[in-house]
Amino acid sequence: MRQKSKGTGLVTNHIWSDFLSIAQHEVGVRVVETWLKAIELIRWDARQQVVYLRAPNAFVKDWVSTHYMMLFYTHLTRLLGVNNVSVVFVDSQPVAEAAIIPARLVTTEQDLTATSVVRHSPQIHATYQFNTFVVGPSNSLSYAAALAVTERPGLVYNPLFVYGSSGLGKTHLLHAIGNEIRHRFKKLMVLYQPADRFVNEFIHAIRFNKIDVFKDKYKKIDVLLIDDIQFMAHKDQTQEAFFHIFNTLYESSKQIVCSSDLYPRDLQGIAQRLRSRLEWGLVTDVQTPTIEEKIAIVKRKAVLSGQEITDEVAEFLAQQAPHNIRELEGALIRVCAFASLTQQSLTFELVRKVLVRPILTNEKKTITLEAVAGVVAKQYGYTLADLRSSSRNRDIALSRHVAMYLMKRVTDKSLQEIGAFLRRSDHTTVAHAIIKVQQLVLNNEPLNALLCKMEQQIRS
Secondary structure (H helix, E strand, C coil): CCCCCHHHHHHHHHHHHHHHHHHHHHHCHHHHHHCHHHCEEEEEECCCCEEEEECCCHHHHHHHHHHHHHHHHHHHHHHHCCCCCEEEEECCCCHHHHHHCCHHHHHHHHHHHHHCCCCECCCCCCCCCHHHCCCCCCCHHHHHHHHHHHHCCCCCCCCEEEECCCCCCHHHHHHHHHHHHHHHCCCCCEEEEEHHHHHHHHHHHHHCCCHHHHHHHHHCCCEEEEECHHHHCCCHHHHHHHHHHHHHHHHCCCEEEEEECCCHHHCCCCCHHHHHHHCCCEEEECCCCCHHHHHHHHHHHHHHCCCCCCHHHHHHHHHHCCCCHHHHHHHHHHHHHHHHHHCCCCCHHHHHHHCCCCCCHHHHHHCCHHHHHHHHHHHHCCCHHHHHCCCCCHHHHHHHHHHHHHHHHHCCCCHHHHHHHCCCCCHHHHHHHHHHHHHHHHCCHHHHHHHHHHHHHHHC
16 A cells, blocks of 8 residues: 655644544534544645545445535535535455554444354343233233243244333333343354344444444344334434345244334334235234233232232222333332331332322323423424424424424323324324434433423423
C-alpha cells in the first residue's frame, strides 16, 4: 500500500472528521455509526481531484455506494475546496491492519467471535419454565403450541409466531421453550435473542468485517428464539440478513419461534416477504387474562415465593393490574417484600396499606385521552385539531407520535381507540408511531427526559 506523508494524513483525517460531523446532522447518528464510520478516507489526490475510500468489505461498499454516494460528492467537494470530486473505492483493508482498531472496539469484536461458538444461549432464564406458566383461556393455544414445539423441534408449527400486548407472558413462553428443548435434546444448539440485540450484533459484524462469522453462527443454530421482532422495523439490511437466516434454518428443518406485539401482517416497517414467512407456520396470540386467571397467577407466584395469601388478597391484587401480568407480579413482589422485611403477615389490610399509592396501571382508569393530548399539545405549541389533522409537517408528526406513545403508556385504551381519537383509520399507524418513539428515545436523552416530564404532568 502506498505510504502517505504525515501532513497528508492529518489533512485527510481532518476532512473525514468534518464530513462525518456534517453527515450526522444530515442522515442521523445511526447511519454514521453503522455505515459511514466503517469507511476510511485513505488518500486525496488533489491533482486529479480523486478521493480514495476504503470499506471493510464488499457488503459495506455496495450499500454505501448505493445509498450515500451523493452525500460524498456534495460535502467532500465543499470541504476540499474544489469544483468537483471523483470518489473511488479501493480494495478492502488487509487483516494485518486490524491492530489499529481501538481497544474498546476490540473487546466488542472478541465478544462477537466468542458468541459464535456458544452451544447454549446464556440469556435463557432458568426460572421461566412451563410449570410456572399459568394456563387459561387467554393463552391456552399459545401454551399448547409452545409445548408441542419442544416435543418435535422443527417438525411442527415452524415457525411459531406468538403475539400480544406487552407483559402478558410471550417472553416467558420463549424462555420455557428454550429450557425444555435444552432438557430434552441436550445436543441441540438453542439461542434466545431479543431483536434489538440481533440488530446490534449485525451492526458490529459489519463494522468489524465479521459478516461471515455472523452468518456461520446462525447456520449452526438448531432452535432460534427471536423476541420482540417488531424492533427490526425500518432496518432494511438487518431484515435482509434475518430473511436469509430464516430461509437457511427453515430449509434445514430447524425450529424458529418469534414474538411480537402485533400480528405479522400488521408489522409496519417489516418487508412483505419477511412478514409472509412469519405466517408460514402457526400464529397464536396471548390475550389479556380474565380476573380468574389473574387470581390464579397471583396464587401461583405467591407459592413460588414461599408466601401464603388469602382469596381476598389475591383478588385485590388481581384488580390492581387490569391488563399487564408483569405489573401484577411487580405488585406481588412489593407486598411480599414489605411483609418479609417488617415481619408481618400478608393480610388484606397490609396489602391495601402498601398499595395505597396507585403504582400500578389501576391509575390509568382516571387518565383520559383528552388529558394526554392536552399536555402534549401544550408542550409542542399545537392544538388537538393539529394532532388530529392529516398534516405531515415534521414537528406536528413528532408531537402526534409522542401523543400516541404516551396514550398507550398511561391509559388502558387499545390501539384502535387511540387511533380513532386522533382520527386515524388504521390502528397499525398507532403501533408504528409507538415503535418509532421507542427507538428515538434510545439515542436521544433530551427526548427521553421530555417524555418523562410530560408523563409526570399527565399522571399528576
